[in-house]
Amino acid sequence: MNRALKITGATRLYPIIGDPIAQVRSPETITEGFGTKGMNAVCIPVHVPVDRFDVIIPPLLALGNLDGLLVTVPFKARMLPFANRLGTTAQSIGALNALRREADGSWTGDMFDGHGFVRGAQRKGENVGGRRVALFGAGGAGSAIAFALADAGVRSIHVIDTNAERSAALVTKLRQAFQEGSFTPATEMPGDADMVVNASPIGMRVDDGMPGAIPSLSAGTLVGDVVITERPTALVRHAIAGGCDFVDGRDMHAGQVDAITSFFASAAKTATD
Amino acid sequence: MNRALKITGATRLYPIIGDPIAQVRSPETITEGFGTKGMNAVCIPVHVPVDRFDVIIPPLLALGNLDGLLVTVPFKARMLPFANRLGTTAQSIGALNALRREADGSWTGDMFDGHGFVRGAQRKGENVGGRRVALFGAGGAGSAIAFALADAGVRSIHVIDTNAERSAALVTKLRQAFQEGSFTPATEMPGDADMVVNASPIGMRVDDGMPGAIPSLSAGTLVGDVVITERPTALVRHAIAGGCDFVDGRDMHAGQVDAITSFFASAAKTATD
Numbered sequence: 001m002n003r004a005l006k007i008t009g010a011t012r013l014y015p016i017i018g019d020p021i022a023q024v025r026s027p028e029t030i031t032e033g034f035g036t037k038g039m040n041a042v043c044i045p046v047h048v049p050v051d052r053f054d055v056i057i058p059p060l061l062a063l064g065n066l067d068g069l070l071v072t073v074p075f076k077a078r079m080l081p082f083a084n085r086l087g088t089t090a091q092s093i094g095a096l097n098a099l100r101r102e103a104d105g106s107w108t109g110d111m112f113d114g115h116g117f118v119r120g121a122q123r124k125g126e127n128v129g130g131r132r133v134a135l136f137g138a139g140g141a142g143s144a145i146a147f148a149l150a151d152a153g154v155r156s157i158h159v160i161d162t163n164a165e166r167s168a169a170l171v172t173k174l175r176q177a178f179q180e181g182s183f184t185p186a187t188e189m190p191g192d193a194d195m196v197v198n199a200s201p202i203g204m205r206v207d208d209g210m211p212g213a214i215p216s217l218s219a220g221t222l223v224g225d226v227v228i229t230e231r232p233t234a235l236v237r238h239a240i241a242g243g244c245d246f247v248d249g250r251d252m253h254a255g256q257v258d259a260i261t262s263f264f265a266s267a268a269k270t271a272t273d
Numbered sequence: 274m275n276r277a278l279k280i281t282g283a284t285r286l287y288p289i290i291g292d293p294i295a296q297v298r299s300p301e302t303i304t305e306g307f308g309t310k311g312m313n314a315v316c317i318p319v320h321v322p323v324d325r326f327d328v329i330i331p332p333l334l335a336l337g338n339l340d341g342l343l344v345t346v347p348f349k350a351r352m353l354p355f356a357n358r359l360g361t362t363a364q365s366i367g368a369l370n371a372l373r374r375e376a377d378g379s380w381t382g383d384m385f386d387g388h389g390f391v392r393g394a395q396r397k398g399e400n401v402g403g404r405r406v407a408l409f410g411a412g413g414a415g416s417a418i419a420f421a422l423a424d425a426g427v428r429s430i431h432v433i434d435t436n437a438e439r440s441a442a443l444v445t446k447l448r449q450a451f452q453e454g455s456f457t458p459a460t461e462m463p464g465d466a467d468m469v470v471n472a473s474p475i476g477m478r479v480d481d482g483m484p485g486a487i488p489s490l491s492a493g494t495l496v497g498d499v500v501i502t503e504r505p506t507a508l509v510r511h512a513i514a515g516g517c518d519f520v521d522g523r524d525m526h527a528g529q530v531d532a533i534t535s536f537f538a539s540a541a542k543t544a545t546d
Contacts, residue, residue: 005278007304009289009297009318016282021338024282031280044317045282047337056332063329064320065294 005031007042012065014264015046017057018072022047025228026070029253033261041264043070050074057082061107068100068264076111076140083109089151092177093143098260100267110263113141114148116256117197117224121247123255126222129153134186134193136160136211137200138170141226145199146170150178158186158193160212161200189214196235197224203233210234217242226252278304280315286338287537288319290330291345295320298501298526299343306534314537316343326351334380341373341537349384349413356382362424365450366416371533373540383536386414387421389529390470390497394520396528399495402426407459407466409433409484410473411443414499418472419456423447429455431463433485434473462487469508470497476506483507490515499525 014034016026022045030043048056053075060066061082071079076095080086083099087110090096096109121128131154135146138161146157157174161167167185174183189196189212202211204227214235217223223239228249232240239246287307289299295318303316321329326348333339334355344352349368353359356372360383363369369382394401404427408419411434419430430447434440440458447456462469462485475484477500487508490496496512501522505513512519 005280007278007300007315007317008295009300010295011300011318013317013319019337022281022283027280027282027284042280042317044280044286044315045284045338046286047339049335049337052332052335056335059325059329059332062322062325064292064322065318066320 005035005042008040010040012039012041012067013063014041014043014068014070015060015066016043016070016072017046017048017060017075019048019050019074021045021072024072025253029257030070030261033257034264037261037265039261039265041067048075053078061101066101067267068098070260071097071099079109083107086110088177089114089144089147092147092173093140095140095144098263100264102267108267111144112256112259112263114144114146115259117145117226117247117252118148118152118255119259120251120253120255121222121224123258124245124247124251126245126247128195128222130155131195131222132190132193133157133195133197134160134189136196136198136202138163138167139199142199143170143173145197145224145226146174146183147177149197150174150181150183154181154195156182156184158184158190160186160188188212194218194220195222195224197226198233198235199226201227203227203229203235206231208234210238214238217244219243222247224252225249228253278308278315281313283313284338285312285314285340286336287314287316287341287343288333288339289316289343289345290319290321290333290348292321292323292347294318294345297345302526302530303343303534306530307537310534310538312534312538314340321348323347330355334374339374340540341371343533344370344372352382356380359383361450362387362417362420365420365446366413368413368417371536373537375540381540384417385529385532385536387417387419387424388532390418390499390520390525391421391425391528392532393524393526393528394495394497396531397518397520397524399518399520401468401495403428404468404495405463405466406430406468406470407433407462409469409471409475410499411436411440412472415472416443416446418470418497418499419443419447420450422470423451423454423456427454427468429457431457431459431466433459433461461485467491467493468495468497470499471506471508472499474500476500476502476508479504481507483511487511490517492516495520497525498522501526
C-alpha cells in the first residue's frame, strides 16, 4: 500500500462479515482499492457469530455510515433476503458476496467471486472468450466462476465434481441462464479443453496433488486456480511446466477488488448520510 | 502518526458511537494510541441514528471481534444499562464514555472526560493537587472534570453555571462522593482561585468571549478549557496574556487517549475471541 490509511469521523464503513473472520484479506485489499478510487472508506473485519446472524444483520444495516457489506463463509446464501434486488449471477447461484446501499436506502446484492476470476484473467492480458473449459468443482466458487465464464462467452464448460448431483445441478442452471455455450457434466477432463480451472479446495494443503487427472498441457492452454497459497499449487506448477499462462488465487482476488470497489463506488457517488 | 495503519482480518474493533459522528477525532487519535501500545486494533466511527439506539446496541456488543466501545453525544447516559459494572466516576455522574469487554464476556464502563483533563494537565507537567478551582459549567463535561479534580486532590471547587439548580446538584454529588475538599455552588469566580476551568461550550464559536467575568490572572494560575478550536479561545488568550500555564481541549483529548487506551489495553491482554 503506498497511501497512508487514515480513518476519520467521516470515513464510510464497508464491513466484511464472516465466521471465522481473522483469515480474510479484504480489510487490506478492498481498503486499498477504496484509496485508489479516492473514497474515504474502509473495509473492516466484523466477526458475526453464526448463531447470532439473524439478530445482528438488520441493526448492522441500520448504521448511518455503513454503505456496503462484503460477505464471506458461511453467510453468502443467508444474506440473500436482505437484498432488495440482485444481480443476475447472485440470482442464478442463490448467493451473494457484496451488498451496497443505494441512494434511496435500498440494498443491491451481487456475487463477484466469478467476475473476480474473469477480471483477474483480463488483468493479465488473457482472453477467455471462445475457450473450451474443464472446470473442477461445482460448489460456491465453481458455480460463480462457471456463470462468469459463460457470461464472458466461453464456448463450452465441462463440470467435473466428485459429487455428480452437484455438477448436474450446476449444468442445469447454466443451461437455463445462457442460450449460447455448451454445458456438460463430466467425470474427467475432455481431450479438447484449452482452459483448465480448479474451483475445488484441492491445493489448500501443502501435500495436495492436482484436482483430477490432468495430462501434459499445451502452451496455449489457460490454467486457473482459485486456491490462495504461499507456494504455487500442484496445478499451477503443472501449468508452468507446460509453458501455460495461469490465473491463480491472488490474481482472482485482485480482480475481485477491482470488481467490488467499482460496484461500491458507483452507488457511493450519489449516497448521502 | 508515524506508524502506517494496517487493518487485517485479525484487527480488533473499538467503534465510537454517536449521532452525528463525522466530527469525532477518536478514529485518528485512539487508533494511533492503540498503535503506540502495540495493539492490532482500530477505532472506527459508527453512526447510530438516535431513534435506533436501543435496537442497534445489543447486537453491536454481540460482534465477536468487538472488544470495546467509545461513546459520544447523545449516548453517554443511555449506555449505562449496558455495563455490568461501572467505575466510580461513571457511577457518580450517571454517564460513561468507554465500555470494555472483560475476559468473561461482561462489560465494564467508565467516564474518562475528567480523567483525560487531569492527565492532559499532568502530561504538561502541571500539578492540580491542592488547588482552589473555579469551574465554569456543571453539565456532562463539567461534572466529569469536577469528579476527576476532586479525585486528584484539589482543595476546593466553586461550581459556576447559568443554571443554579445544576451547579447545586453537582455540588451535592461531589459532597456525597468525597470526604476531603470543599465544594460550593457559586455565581462568580472567587478571589482566591488559582485554577480556572471552562467546561461550558462557550468558546466554540469564533466570536465567543470568556465563560464569565474573569479578572487579570497571576502567573501561578493554571487555566483549563475543554473547547477544541483551530485558534485559541478567549480564555486561553487571557491565560497567555497573564503568563499562565494552560490545558486546552487538545491537551485534554491527548490525556483521554492515554487514559482510554490504557483502560482498553488492560482488558485486551486477557481477552479471547
